[in-house]
Amino acid sequence: MTRLVVVSNRVAAPGAGQASGGLAVCLLDAMRDRGGLWFGWNGEIVAQDSDIATTSVQHGRCTLMTMPLTERDHREFYLGFSNEVLWPIHHYRLDLSRFTLEAAEGYRRVNARFADVLAPELRRTDLIWVHDYHLIPLGAELRARGVGNQIGFFLHIPFPPPEILTAAPEYERLARTLLDYDLIGFQTTGDHANFCRFVCEELGGERIAPDTVRLDGKSLQVGVYPVGIDVDGFAAMAANPEAAQKIQKTERRDRKRLYAIGVDRLDYSKGLPEKFLAFERLLASYPEDRRPMTLIQVASPTRDDLDAYIDIRHELEALSGKINGKFGGFDWTPLRYIHRSVSRETLAVHYRASRIGLVTPLRDGMNLVAKEYVAAQDEADPGVLILSRFAGAAEDLQEALLVNPYDIDETAHAMRRAIEMPVDERIARHRALMKRVRQHDACNWMLSFLRALRACRGSPRVTLKRAAPGHVIALTERRQNRSTVFQ
Structure with missing residues (x-):
């Protein structure tokens, strides 16, 4: 060979x-x-x-x-x-x-x-x-x-x-x-x-x-x-028995809470401040959805020596503190901001447990997080992918909720729509997305x-x-x- x-x-x-x-x-x-x-x-x-x-x-x-x-x-x-x-x-x-x-x-x-x-x-x-x-x-x-x-x-x-x-x-x-x-x-x-x-x-x-x-x-x-990704490998990672136990434990602890998850490198191209502002707009504009919703944002460190990356890290720290101070309580932290690398095994579990995958870069070549989120879902009760139309993945993953990440209100509305989406529509969208993810693995x-x-x-x-x-x-x-x- x-x-x-x-x-x-x-x-x-x-x-x-x-x-x-x-x-x-x-x-x-x-x-x-x-x-x-x-x-x-x-x-x-x-x-x-x-x-x-x-x-x-x-x-x-x-x-x-x-x-x-x-x-x-x-x-x-x-x-x-x-x-x-x-x-x-x-x-x-x-x-x-x-x-x-x-x-x-x-x-x-x-x-x-x-x-x-x-x-x-x-x-x-x-x-x-x-x-x-x-x-x-x-x-x-x-x-x-x-x-x-x-x-x-x-x-x-x-x-x-x-x-x-x-x-x-x-x-x-x-x-x-x-x-x-x-x-x-x-x-x-x-x-x-x-x-x-x-x-x-x-x-x-x-x-x-x-x-x-x-x-x-x-x-x-x-x-x-x-x-693409190794679809079957990642799906198995998300659905193994240990992962299922972690998901059940989370569901027992937070029976009425919905999770949105974002996973990005800490980079100005990823639209992280815009994502935080859209989540803040959701909490402010739809009070009835406020308490059940938590955003988990993993932002792994990169290029810490460059001024542009130092600036965005400080901006995100300030925004997360502002949002949690404004909306949080003794029993609820609306925005969980994690500034460190997390293993794919751990991420797979959290993808599967999250109702929303929030992938909203301002510009991206492809973005494999979008494909990993789709692969990790339970096909009987899948979550909803919200995807920036400026990510390369959007050219293929048309059944996601496509948004303009610069439009804070549009992204907040998409999160509201994902929360309310009936299971039949979620299943139909996921089935179509999974077919495309497999086609381009x-x-x-x-x-x-x-x-x-x-x-x-x-x-x-x-x-x-x-x-x-x-x-x-x-x-x-x-x-x-x-x-x-x-x-």
């Missing part, structure tokens, strides 16, 4: 509890049976380049190969360019973007180092799958080292319209490095369309087929591959992308790669000579 080589900024530690959602969850679910090599950062930070050393451990059928970042790399590559330039821009927040030349240089440097470490480990028949915005230029770095394998790239976050990207320094240069991939995958048709528009309108390329663009003499395949996501990537092998690119002014090297020539790279 052809070996799959996955490359991502971060590699999940074996056996570590994972917060719900995110790239690590979908990759772990997808690679459990497939196996292969997974390479990336291990989360450790060392003082200097001389302290960098790679390690490899076996996790089931998957080899996890990792290395640390230096303090400088972490500051410039990870916190700087990746999360103060690319992340806000891709989430439509140009106002929060902070560009520096040092950060841009750090981004290029770490991608080059990843390529230096990975290239000698590759086999001639490997399929290489690079993930997310941290590693956009990695394909070009691998090509520069003579790697002729099929290389695919998947973007887990949104791809914004050209009108936003053109405001980002150096983005044209960065976008052109995507041409060294054979296939690029997006979460939604909207992201796919935005990328094609950017190539054609801003870079001077052309769209020669629905899923093919051409630029600088190179043809590139693009496609839509919605990320983690396995199908991986298989569909890899199938398309292999198809690129059947018609290899014969376009030209410009190595320097006046000097052109045919990509097919590089592939013919690639055996020397792996000796």
Whole structure:
């Protein structure tokens, strides 16, 4: 079998509890049976380049190969360019973007180092799958080292319209490095369309087929591959006997109380202040629903060193205190705000016990919490998913209650509607949602992308790669000579 080589900024530690959602969850679910090599950062930070050393451990059928970042790399590559330039821009927040030349240089440097470490480990028949915005230029770095394998790239976050990207320094240069991939995958048709528009309108390329663009003499395949979860695995996690006992205990203690649950990383893209304000509006506008309703919000820490994240943490702490002080009592805390990571096993139990799943990001590539909430429900008495129309999941999960998260009243009204929704309607909506979640699960996501990537092998690119002014090297020539790279 052809070996799959996955490359991502971060590699999940074996056996570590994972917060719900995110790239690590979908990759772990997808690679459990497939196996292969997974390479990336291990989360450790060392003082200097001389302290960098790679390690490899076996996790089931998957080899996890990792290395640390230096303090400088972490500051410039990870916190700087990746999360103060690319992340806000891709989430439509140009106002929060902070560009520096040092950060841009750090981004290029770490991608080059990843390529230096990975290239000698590759086999001639490997399929290489690079993930997310941290590693956009990695394909070009691998090509520069003579790697002729099929290389695919998947973007887990949104791809914004050209009108936003053109405001980002150096983005044209960065976008052109995507041409060294054979296939690029997006979460939604909207992201796919935005990328094609950017190539054609801003870079001077052309769209020669629905899923093919051409630029600088190179043809590139693009496609839509919605990320999914291990549906049966997560459903079993929520319905095991121990989980059932916890749910029954909760129901005995709070016989007349309804729960809404939200699970997000503490990020300005997740719409958490708007969610708190909508819950406050529900409590204020519908007094008859006040006492039976509790919102549990898990907000796992992330990027605590950045000012934008410090600001939103303080805002949420103030809002939760205000809401509980205004509406709470000795026997009721309306908003339970949890600022720490929680295991998926624990979350599965609480998803199943909650009447409402509140997934309301201001902008999101997909959002797997929405799919996990659906998978965790009791099909005989399911809860209601309230979903932002700006989450990638909304393109598929149309039977959820779709809301504009900027509209506080609309979200509050959706919560009221979910509370009052009869069981027959809840069952019908859940049945339709479950069908869609199964259709686009983690396995199908991986298989569909890899199938398309292999198809690129059947018609290899014969376009030209410009190595320097006046000097052109045919990509097919590089592939013919690639055996020397792996000796």
